[in-house]
Amino acid sequence: MATRIGILGYGNLGRGIDLACAAAPDMELVAVFTRRDPATVTPVTASVAVYPADELDAHANDIDVLVLAGGSATDLPQQTPAAARAFNVVDSFDTHANIPEHFAAVDEAAQASGHVAVISVGWDPGMFSVARLYANSILPDGADYTFWGRGVSQGHSDAIRRIPGVADARQYTVPVPAALEAVRAGQQPELATRQKHTRECFVVAEDGADLAAIEQAIVTMPNYFADYDTTVTFVTQEELDRDHAGIPHGGSVIRTGTTGAQGECTHVIEYSLKLDSNPEFTGSVLVAVARACARMAAEGQAGCKTIFDLPPAYLSPLSDEELRAHML
Amino acid sequence: MATRIGILGYGNLGRGIDLACAAAPDMELVAVFTRRDPATVTPVTASVAVYPADELDAHANDIDVLVLAGGSATDLPQQTPAAARAFNVVDSFDTHANIPEHFAAVDEAAQASGHVAVISVGWDPGMFSVARLYANSILPDGADYTFWGRGVSQGHSDAIRRIPGVADARQYTVPVPAALEAVRAGQQPELATRQKHTRECFVVAEDGADLAAIEQAIVTMPNYFADYDTTVTFVTQEELDRDHAGIPHGGSVIRTGTTGAQGECTHVIEYSLKLDSNPEFTGSVLVAVARACARMAAEGQAGCKTIFDLPPAYLSPLSDEELRAHML
Numbered sequence: 221m222a223t224r225i226g227i228l229g230y231g232n233l234g235r236g237i238d239l240a241c242a243a244a245p246d247m248e249l250v251a252v253f254t255r256r257d258p259a260t261v262t263p264v265t266a267s268v269a270v271y272p273a274d275e276l277d278a279h280a281n282d283i284d285v286l287v288l289a290g291g292s293a294t295d296l297p298q299q300t301p302a303a304a305r306a307f308n309v310v311d312s313f314d315t316h317a318n319i320p321e322h323f324a325a326v327d328e329a330a331q332a333s334g335h336v337a338v339i340s341v342g343w344d345p346g347m348f349s350v351a352r353l354y355a356n357s358i359l360p361d362g363a364d365y366t367f368w369g370r371g372v373s374q375g376h377s378d379a380i381r382r383i384p385g386v387a388d389a390r391q392y393t394v395p396v397p398a399a400l401e402a403v404r405a406g407q408q409p410e411l412a413t414r415q416k417h418t419r420e421c422f423v424v425a426e427d428g429a430d431l432a433a434i435e436q437a438i439v440t441m442p443n444y445f446a447d448y449d450t451t452v453t454f455v456t457q458e459e460l461d462r463d464h465a466g467i468p469h470g471g472s473v474i475r476t477g478t479t480g481a482q483g484e485c486t487h488v489i490e491y492s493l494k495l496d497s498n499p500e501f502t503g504s505v506l507v508a509v510a511r512a513c514a515r516m517a518a519e520g521q522a523g524c525k526t527i528f529d530l531p532p533a534y535l536s537p538l539s540d541e542e543l544r545a546h547m548l
Numbered sequence: 549m550a551t552r553i554g555i556l557g558y559g560n561l562g563r564g565i566d567l568a569c570a571a572a573p574d575m576e577l578v579a580v581f582t583r584r585d586p587a588t589v590t591p592v593t594a595s596v597a598v599y600p601a602d603e604l605d606a607h608a609n610d611i612d613v614l615v616l617a618g619g620s621a622t623d624l625p626q627q628t629p630a631a632a633r634a635f636n637v638v639d640s641f642d643t644h645a646n647i648p649e650h651f652a653a654v655d656e657a658a659q660a661s662g663h664v665a666v667i668s669v670g671w672d673p674g675m676f677s678v679a680r681l682y683a684n685s686i687l688p689d690g691a692d693y694t695f696w697g698r699g700v701s702q703g704h705s706d707a708i709r710r711i712p713g714v715a716d717a718r719q720y721t722v723p724v725p726a727a728l729e730a731v732r733a734g735q736q737p738e739l740a741t742r743q744k745h746t747r748e749c750f751v752v753a754e755d756g757a758d759l760a761a762i763e764q765a766i767v768t769m770p771n772y773f774a775d776y777d778t779t780v781t782f783v784t785q786e787e788l789d790r791d792h793a794g795i796p797h798g799g800s801v802i803r804t805g806t807t808g809a810q811g812e813c814t815h816v817i818e819y820s821l822k823l824d825s826n827p828e829f830t831g832s833v834l835v836a837v838a839r840a841c842a843r844m845a846a847e848g849q850a851g852c853k854t855i856f857d858l859p860p861a862y863l864s865p866l867s868d869e870e871l872r873a874h875m876l
Contacts, residue, residue, distance in 0.1 A: 239807055243688050264809055320873050340876055347682065349876045350860050351819075354675065356875065357836040357863035358829070360571050406822070479567055479832060481592055485824035487832075488798075491679075492820075494734070496813035501686070504807060504815075508685040528861040528871050532678050535685035543856050545648050547684065548668055548677045 222248035223514045224282060225507070226307070228273060228299060229289035230254050230261050232467065233312065236503025237287050238264045246537045247507055251279055280306040284517070285510040288312070289503075297322060304329040304337040304524075308517045310510050312342040312502060319345070327524035336517040337524045341509045342502040343493055344368070348473045350527050351491035355475035359487060362477020363408045367400055367416060369393035371469025371498065379444045380421055383437045385429030388457060390464040392420040395471070406476045406486040419450040422464055424457045469498040508535040550576035551842045552610060553835070554635070556601060556627060557617035558582050558589050560795065561640065564831025565615050566592045574865045575835055579607055608634040612845070613838040616640070617831075625650060632657040632665040632852075636845045638838050640670040640830060647673070655852035664845040665852045669837045670830040671821055672696070676801045678855050679819035683803035687815060690805025691736045695728055695744060697721040699797025699826065707772045708749055711765045713757030716785060718792040720748040723799070734804040734814040747778040750792055752785045797826040836863040 225241050227234050230252050241249040242265050251269050254261045258270040271279065276286075286307040290296050292315045300311045304326055313322050319340055330337040340346065344366070352364060373393050380389035399416050402409045421438055425431055435452045439445055455463075472492040479485045495501040509527065512534035516525070533543055553569050555562050558580050569577040570593050579597050582589045586598040599607065604614075614635040618624050620643045628639045632654055641650050647668055658665040668674065672694070680692055701721050708717035727744050730737045749766055753759055763780040767773055783791075800820040807813045823829040837855065840862035844853070861871055 236807070239809065243807065316876065319876055320869070323872055345876045347686075347817075350682075352875050353860050353864055353871060354678075354836075357839075357860075357865075358675075358832045360865075404822075479564070479571065479825060479828040481567065485828050487824060487829050488820075488822040489675075490818070490820045492816075492818045494732075494816040496815060497807060500807040500813050501815050504686045508682075511685075526872060526876055528868070528876070529859050531857050531859050532681050532685075533856040536681055537685075537688075540856070541648070543681060544651055544854060547680050548644065548647055548673045548854055548856070 222246055223511060224248055224250045224284045225510055226251045226253065226276075226279065226283040226286045227289055228253045228276065228286060228303065229295065230256075230263065230270075231289065232499035233503060234289035235264060236497070236499040236501070237289055237506055238268070238503070239500055240504040240507035241265065243504070244507055244511075244537065247511065250282055276303065277306050283307060284514050285310060287506050287510055297325070300337065300339065301325045301329040304335050305333045306335075308336045308513050310338045310341055310506050310513050312346070312506060313340045314342060314345055316345065323524050323526070331523045334522045336513050336521055338509050338513050338526065338530070339524060340526055341506050343495075343505060344471070346502075346505055346527055347493070348471070348491065351473040351489075352475070353528055355473070355477075355489040355491075359475055359477030359479070359489065361479070361483065362475050362487075365403045365411070365416075365474045365476075366471065367395040367403075367474070368471040369395050369417065369469065371471070371495070372464075372467050374467075376419065376421075376444055379441060380423060380438055383434055385426050385434050386423055387426045388424040388460055390422045390460060392422075394418045394420055400472070403474050403476065404488060404490065406488050408476055413447045414449060417448060419445055419448045421450060421452045422455050422460055423452055424460050425454055466496065467498045468496055470494040511535060511537065550574055551839060552576055552578045552612045553838060554579045554581065554604075554607065554611040554614045555617055556581045556604065556614060556631065557623065558584075558591065558598075559617065560827035561831060562617035563592060564825070564827040564829070565617055565834055566596070566831070567828055568832040568835035569593065571832070572835055572839075572865065575839065578610055604631065605634050611635060612842050613638060615834050615838055625653070628665065628667060629653045629657040632663050633661045634663075636664045636841050638666045638669055638834050638841050640674070640834060641668045642670060642673055644673065651852050651854070659851045662850045664841050664849055666837050666841050666854065666858070667852060668854055669834050671823075671833060672799070674830075674833055674855055675821070676799070676819065679801040679817075680803070681856055683801070683805075683817040683819075687803055687805030687807070687817065689807070689811065690803050690815075693731045693739070693744075693802045693804075694799065695723040695731075695802070696799040697723055697745065697797065699799070699823070700792075700795050702795075704747065704749075704772055707769065708751060708766055711762055713754050713762050714751055715754045716752040716788055718750045718788060720750075722746045722748055728800070731802050731804065732816060732818065734816050736804055741775045742777060745776060747773055747776045749778060749780045750783050750788055751780055752788050753782055794824065795826045796824055798822040839863060839865065
C-alpha cells in the first residue's frame, strides 16, 4: 500500500514535492493544504484535493506523512511543532544557526504525540550535511569546504528588489574557479569569503532610475554583497524573463585530509550537485525522507530526527535484499 | 573509554587500519593477529601486541570490535563468519556478486552469537554504494554511472605478473575523459565497457623475454583486458619502483536524473574520491564503521549489517547535539 502524503503550502517547493510523489510509485499524494483560497491552487497531480490550511487536523487519519513546504523564517518555526502534534512530518528548515532550537521545539511536540518528525531535509542542510558527516568521520585530520553555485539565491535576489528604483532582479552565487581548483588539489587553502564566491546580479531598473546609485547600493550592502566581488548587469524585464527564469543551483562539499604515519597521503572526498531546479530537487529529497519517516513511525519510533539519524536503506523503496544484491 | 580494536591480518590494509586507529582519539588498537610469525610483524602503533591468528578466540574479552584485513577471494568467506561467533566484526568483502551469500553466512553466525557484523565496508563497496543508494532514492528517474581511477588495480597487476616472461607489473585503470564529460553533462549516454575506462600497464620483462608476446598476451586476456583499450609500456624494475610505488585510486559515482511534469529538469549528483593510498583510505572507512559497530552492539543489536543499515551519526565520534549544531 502506498504511503499517503500531504503537503502544507503550495509554492515552488510544494509543487516540487507534488512532482516527486508522482515520480515515486510507492508514494501517493492525497491532500494539499494552503493558506490561499483553495480554488486558486492547482496541483500537478490533478486528482488531489486542496483544503484550507486551518482544516489540517481534520485530515490526520488520512495522511501518513505531512511534508511542510513553508519558509524557514516565519512558517516552519510555528508549523512544524504544531503539525507534529497530529502528524508524522518532514520539513526543510534551513536556518543553520537556529537548528538546535527548532529541533528542541519539534522534538517536544513529536515525543508528546508519539509521531516521527524529520527536520532540515533538502540538500543544504540535508545531503550536503550527510556528506560532511561521512567525510569527517572517515578523515579526522582534514579541512571542510562548501561551495555553492552556480545558482540562484532567492534571498539575495529579494534583497536587490527592495532597493529603490529596482523593478526586478536575479542573483547568482558563483564559486571562484581558482579556489575550487586549489581545494580539489588537496592544498587545504585558507579562503576568505571573497575568495570563495562571486555574486552576479541581473537587475531590471524602473524607468528613470539612477543606475549608478542602484549599483552602489548593491555592491556595498552589508552581509549580502559587501564582502564579495559583485557584478551588476542591467537588463530589460524581457531579458530577465527570457534568460533567467529558471531556479538552478548546486555546489560541492569537499573534505581533504591526510593519513599515514607522517600525514604523507592526501585524500579528497567531494560530493557535488548540479540542479536545474532547486525546488524540484529539494522536493525529491523530502519525499525520499518521507518514506524513511513512515517506516520509522511504523516501527513505533517517536521524536525529532535529522538525516543523520536515518539508516540510508530507509530512504529507498527497495528491500534490504534488493539493495545488497544490486546497489552495494 | 576508547573502543578497543583488534586487527586480523597485517598487510597493506591492516597497516591502514592501524594508522586510522592512531588518528582517532576514541579508538584504541589493542592487538594484531597474523598467520605469519608474529616476530616478523611490526605495527605502526609500537605498543600493540602481535599474536598468532590461531590464538584469536583467547582474546575475545579484550576486544570490542575485530576488523578483518584479509582478502575477499579466500580469507573473508571463512574468517568473517568464524570470527562473528566470538567478536563484533567489520570486513571489507568486495566480491560484489557474492555479497548475498556472504551476508547470509555472516548473519547466521552473528545472530547465533549475539554479535554485530558489518560487511563490505570500504569505498566500493562502501561509500560508493551509499552514494548510489541516496542518489537512486532521490532521483527515481535516472541512470547510474561508476567510474574508477585513475588508480592501481591490484587484481589486474597480479594477472599481468602471471604471464611468462613478466618480472613485475603495475596496472592503472583510467576513466575515459569524454565519457565522464558526457555523463556529467546529464546526457545519460549508453557506454560500452571500452568507452568508460582504458587500462595502462607498466611491465618489467625478464631478461631475454619476448616483449611482443607479452604485450599480445596482455591486450587479449579475456575479462581483464580484451574488452578495453589497453596500453603496455615496458620499464625497468628501477623505474617501476621509483615511479609506480604508490597505491593511489579513486573514482566517481554519478547519477543523473530528471524531474518535472515532462522531465524537463536535469540533475547531476556526483560523489568522487581522489585517494593517494587505497589501503589507508579503506582502513579509515573501516575504523569509522567499527565505531558504529560498537555502538550498535552496546545497544544490544545483533546480526549482519551493511553501510546501508547504519545511521550516519553512528560513524562519528561527535554527539548528536554537536552534529546538529556544527555539521547539519
